[in-house]
Amino acid sequence: MEEEGPLLETLTRRLAECPPEFLAEPRIGSVGEIHGAAVVSDLIRDLGGAALTPALAAIFQPANAPPDDTRQRNRLRVTLIAAWLLHDPWFRSRQQLAGRAYEFLAHGLIELAALVPAPRLVSDPDRREELVRLCLKALGLRPAGETIAQAQDRLTTLSSAERQRVIREAQAAEERSRQIREAMARKAAQEAAARYSRE
């Protein structure tokens, strides 16, 4: 966060305008449209790096995950949205961010992707800001006009709020399924109602 980066608003607006191609289904095995590895490889070149070797690209192009592996799919979708963000002219003009950008895309998004469904990184203003700040931090940057302390504080607030929301949601879901299980055990539920044919 030592260096000052672009204006926060420029990048959050860029995210809000993420084109639909970047939100399409990432390819896993033979299913899905967007080749994550090709998108990231092009980006890394545009940021001044070399095209990805097959070994480096593999993490963006899983071959063996089952098509209904939602965790894996969300991680790839988040990666694609982050790749769109990193393609901003400000980053490209530096021509020295390829290495950190690769690290961020390959390993820096795992926790976020486990908590947030990818489309919310585009549709929800707080999540847009969180992704932008995470991305800047990974590149050693902070938003233009902010001190290091301010940037750090704001990122902590955003990510802990999200974790709290996820915890609350999980608690609510647990409470709801408990209520349903209780309703299932009631005698009136067990007696059911007459059905008229067999299946």
Added chain:
Amino acid sequence: MDDALTEEQRFPLLTAKGRRMLRWLQEHPHAPRYNFPCGDRLTAEGLRRVRAFAAELSAAPRGWRWKEMPPWLQPFVEFCLAEVPFYRHAGGSAEDFFARPTTSHEDLRRQPWAFVPDSQPLKDLLVYTTSSTTGSRLIVLSDPETPSKYLPLLQAALATRGVLLEGGCVRVALIQVCVQKQTYTMATVSAYLGEAGYAKINLSPAEWRDPDDRAQFLESCHPEIYTGDPIAFLELMKLPLRARPKALISSAMALLPAFQERLEAHFGCPVIDLYGTTESAPVAVAGRGGFDILPHDLYVEVLGPDGAPCRPGERGEITLTGGRNPFLPLLRYRTGDWASLEFHQEMPVLVGLEGRAPVVFKTAAGQWVNSIDVTTILYEFPLSQFSLHQAADGNLRLKVKGHDLPVAAMRDGLVGLFGRDQGVTIEETSDPEVWSGKAIQYSSALDLMEGP
């Protein structure tokens, strides 16, 4: 307090006339020993909604072209993603329906509560259990209206053969016959059918005070329609009944054409083959070219193993979206049943329907034989039930149930398919096997991975 329901709770709309019909069924001198008090649970509001469904069913536009979506589908998927924990957790967007992950029996078996929408009140929750095709127990949650909405679907199925289910409080509209070691039996009346009588009975003699009561009771009920499965109808045929029903509705097991003809000749009425699942209620009714989709609010796909829709005519797993059970909105739910989907104009038709995934057998010469080919061979025989097992040594064991079966001709049929050197044993299915519930139609002990 969690006491048993009162009659008023079982039949919220019961009138004096309806009560008379109910008592008549319950207290009939030849009635079986009913083991499960049960009503339709329909309130005035519930009945209004069942009637509205019936009106929609006859008026709503239906059908679609291959890989096209009817207009209600997209909002339905959006609802599922917003409201249903299981689908919400699966993530993804509502836009690309055909890329969405599918749902399996196992998903539903593990956590039936995860399919209940957040906004669904739990007051009227009902619980049904069913055995899935893999044999494990499946819990299906429902509300009281959903089972009553079977009735307009049964009426629509009957209408395809020009039969009218009239109902009314002086008539027994339906009797469901079963032949099972153990099953719930009940006498009830249906508010939707104008408080007509409905009974579910088990023809197993142990359930009756006197086995002769079965015929006397049914004769005296003279129901408009019998519902049941082919095994139950085989048993029903043995009873000396003079009263003729308007139709038989067969479901839950394959109804072979030759047995259907025999039933039609015996009962002097149409026998209608219905396909459905407990999760979805009735799905399709047999017509000339296959099974025509019955409900207007169900989207039917046939999918390959990778979840991609099969081309018209290609066999795959029947997969359902939609339905009307507020406790179980189905989103790409794999039924475990197989067919191909063909389109007559915009009307989708399930062709070559078979319960469970197909099984592959092997001939003595090492050729593959698909179970569907065996079904085709057996079509001409009046079997009410059959199962075929291939042992590790390649020998086939066909177990059959039916009247005066032409064993030699069945053997010839199988030998024609499998080759002259094929070992075939044919035997009659024992009653305990028949009554144990859903039989596994096809099985093989051969290691299918070794290749022909």
